[in-house]
Amino acid sequence: MSNTLGQRKIDKRGPPPVPDASKRLRLNDDGSPLHTPPPHLPAVDVIVPAHNCESTIEDALSSAYFQSYCGLISILVYDDCSSDDTAARVSSFVKNHPDTPCRRIKLVAPTTDEPGGAGFARNSASKAGTSPILVLLDSDDVMMRQRVEKQVAVLTQMEDSKAKRTIVGCNFYREPEGSTQHYTNWANTLTPERIYLEQFRELTLLQPTWCLHRARFEELDGYTTSALSVAGETEVELKLAEDLRFWHAHLSSPPSFLVTTPTPEPLLMYRHLEGMSQSSRTSPKLLMNLRLKSFESRVLNKDKWKNGFAVWGAGRDGKNFVKNISVELRKNIRVMVDVDEKKINAKFYFNRDLNVKIPIAHFSSLQRGGDYESLPVVVCVAMYRTDGKLEENVSTIERKEGDDFWHFF
Numbered sequence: 001m002s003n004t005l006g007q008r009k010i011d012k013r014g015p016p017p018v019p020d021a022s023k024r025l026r027l028n029d030d031g032s033p034l035h036t037p038p039p040h041l042p043a044v045d046v047i048v049p050a051h052n053c054e055s056t057i058e059d060a061l062s063s064a065y066f067q068s069y070c071g072l073i074s075i076l077v078y079d080d081c082s083s084d085d086t087a088a089r090v091s092s093f094v095k096n097h098p099d100t101p102c103r104r105i106k107l108v109a110p111t112t113d114e115p116g117g118a119g120f121a122r123n124s125a126s127k128a129g130t131s132p133i134l135v136l137l138d139s140d141d142v143m144m145r146q147r148v149e150k151q152v153a154v155l156t157q158m159e160d161s162k163a164k165r166t167i168v169g170c171n172f173y174r175e176p177e178g179s180t181q182h183y184t185n186w187a188n189t190l191t192p193e194r195i196y197l198e199q200f201r202e203l204t205l206l207q208p209t210w211c212l213h214r215a216r217f218e219e220l221d222g223y224t225t226s227a228l229s230v231a232g233e234t235e236v237e238l239k240l241a242e243d244l245r246f247w248h249a250h251l252s253s254p255p256s257f258l259v260t261t262p263t264p265e266p267l268l269m270y271r272h273l274e275g276m277s278q279s280s281r282t283s284p285k286l287l288m289n290l291r292l293k294s295f296e297s298r299v300l301n302k303d304k305w306k307n308g309f310a311v312w313g314a315g316r317d318g319k320n321f322v323k324n325i326s327v328e329l330r331k332n333i334r335v336m337v338d339v340d341e342k343k344i345n346a347k348f349y350f351n352r353d354l355n356v357k358i359p360i361a362h363f364s365s366l367q368r369g370g371d372y373e374s375l376p377v378v379v380c381v382a383m384y385r386t387d388g389k390l391e392e393n394v395s396t397i398e399r400k401e402g403d404d405f406w407h408f409f
Contacts, residue, residue, distance in 0.1 A: 119242030
């Protein structure tokens with residue numbers, strides 16, 4: 001993958017092994033951590049939603065229990081109506097790891113008769129705790145030994161007002177190695193600037209890497225569909241894409257900040273189970289429409305965009321953007337631009353069902369002296385797929401990214 005916009009470094013030594021739990025902390029004879037939490041370190045709640053994860057939950061809990069962090073860690077597991085032995089595995093782990101001055105584990109029993117989804121489970125787990133800092137962990141993932149220590153350090157080194165409005169992420173590696181390679185490389189190499197500027201394309205900080213203040217989580221009402229939803233969503237769909245909904249709720253409530261730990265080594269093993277993740281059950285159309293609704297609210301409704309804008313890309317993604325945008329804002333599209341001579345020679349994009357006729361021009365018409373030199377631009381062509389050519393072309397139109405120019409795909 002070519003990233004001509006700058007990359008942060010990533011540890012090239014490959015994924016670290018999951019350490020032997022007994023070697024992570026100095027232990028008492030009963031296996032409990034030896035130390036007492038220093039008073040200056042904030043307490044942390046590790047939030048674990050669990051549903052039918054009997055084969056992985058114990059690894060996840062061990063990785064949270066045997067962290068290097070010397071402060072209090074409370075591990076809060078919500079069993080979302082599992083039909084396998086998940087609850088029994090967690091209960092056994094709790095029994096074998098009694099509370100200590102610096103570690104606590106709690107299994108939160110289901111409060112409904114049917115699974116409520118990952119967002120509901122995280123909300124339920126968080127309500128069982130009181131610690132000022134939350135660390136998210138999926139039941140099939142494994143935290144590296146220093147994850148909590150390093151992420152909490154990022155927050156405690158900030159001014160308190162900023163820390164309480166920040167999501168901290170970290171690098172990760174996939175298991176099996178090589179799964180979703182393009183996404184993994186992209187997410188692990190984004191610079192701080194790109195983490196912000198590519199926020200509408202994807203989650204630039206993966207949800208299972210999140211660490212944030214409880215105050216921010218509760219200010220946004222946790223995972224709620226009221227923050228971001230689209231018309232016609234089914235009951236099942238409303239339980240999906242909880243990470244994307246929270247992400248845009250956070251960014252829609254400024255001041256809001258996104259940062260990652262400054263260390264290049266992965267702090268999370270992110271397991272890939274083919275067809276088993278909630279994200280694999282979420283339709284691309286739903287994800288795009290949620291992103292688009294946030295983009296409309298936070299960008300397209302600004303005055304400089306309401307006076308007209310250009311869509312870069314007259315192919316599939318550009319047309320999908322046009323089709324799914326609200327009727328009122330669609331009227332503000334002045335032109336679609338492209339590099340493909342066949343599309344340009346067609347002169348217009350017609351869609352009779354939508355009563356749409358939009359001119360198509362070469363992207364150079366957005367440059368200084370061109371017919372559309374003053375228009376804001378949304379780029380609807382995937383980044384990092386053209387060996388840098390797209391990014392090179394975009395740089396010639398002299399727009400300010402994050403203001404009058406955004407990447408959407």
